[in-house]
Amino acid sequence: MDTWVYPGSFDPITNGHLDIITRASGLCSKLIVAVGNNSSKNPAFSSEERIELINEAITGMQGIEVVGFSGLLADFMKKTGAKVAIKGLRFISDFEYEFQMALLNKNLVPEVESLFMMTSANYSYLSSLAIRDIARNGGSIEGLVPECIREKVMDKLLSRSKG
Ligand code: PNS
Numbered sequence: 001m002d003t004w005v006y007p008g009s010f011d012p013i014t015n016g017h018l019d020i021i022t023r024a025s026g027l028c029s030k031l032i033v034a035v036g037n038n039s040s041k042n043p044a045f046s047s048e049e050r051i052e053l054i055n056e057a058i059t060g061m062q063g064i065e066v067v068g069f070s071g072l073l074a075d076f077m078k079k080t081g082a083k084v085a086i087k088g089l090r091f092i093s094d095f096e097y098e099f100q101m102a103l104l105n106k107n108l109v110p111e112v113e114s115l116f117m118m119t120s121a122n123y124s125y126l127s128s129l130a131i132r133d134i135a136r137n138g139g140s141i142e143g144l145v146p147e148c149i150r151e152k153v154m155d156k157l158l159s160r161s162k163g
Helices: 014-023 048-057 072-079 094-109 126-138 145-159
Strands: 004-006 032-035 064-068 084-089 113-118
Touching: 004 014, 004 072, 014 032, 014 084, 014 113, 032 048, 048 064, 048 145, 064 072, 064 084, 072 094, 084 094, 126 145
Parallel strands: 004 032, 004 084, 032 064, 084 113
Antiparallel strands: none
């Protein structure tokens, strides 16, 4: 069975992430959405909250599992036995970062391939950071995150920004 891993911080999941999940899950038997922590970012949502939001967003979709991981992605890949890590690409700046990550991971776990999927054009401008900024300042995130989680995301970020 071909299992792929889609790693990310998903802080929170955006419609761009959901687009990659939908398209990637159609290309493998099982897609593991792996929720990790980027050491250069301080997440707004806890790991449990991010997992819960993704699970809500993928309700009704088949062949997808959402799990948290800590430590190296390479070690997580070894543990799952998955041979493919898929990432979404938006801009050239994504490419530079992802290229380095892919090479580092290849060095750590040579049997794993990093594959890249271009984001759909309508989501190319989206990022979790932009969503956090808009929501914290009371702007509308309609159409930017899955509709079923919009209110939860707004509530959390607005209440945090009020201290
Ligand atoms: O959404 P992001 O910020 O692109 O997600 C990044 C994440 C969590 C996938 C990445 O930071 C990661 O793999 N972290 C685990 C530590 C690791 O393996 N780092 C890369 C090799 S040095």
